[in-house]
Amino acid sequence: MSIIRFRTNFKDPRDTLFLFASLAAGISCGAFAFPVAIVGTLGFSIAVIVLYYSPLGLNSYFDGMLRFNIT
DSSP states (O other), X not given: OTTOOOOSOOOSHHHHHHHHHHHHHHHHHHTTOHHXXXXXXXXXXXXXXXXXXXXXXXXXXXXXOOOOOOO
C-alpha cells in the first residue's frame, strides 16, 4: 500500500475515511476474503448511517477561498 500516491487534497476527513474503507474492501476482495469484505462493508455502512443521523460532528462546514490582490 505504500505505492499509493494521493495527488488530490482531501478537505474533509470523511473523504479519507471513505477512501481507506474502499481500499480495505478492494484488498480483501483481491485476497479472495469475500466474507471479510462483505462484513466490513456492511459494518462501515451501518456506522456511516448511524453517524449521519446522530448529532455528532458538524453537519455543514464552510469551504471558502481567501484572495488577496496586491498592486
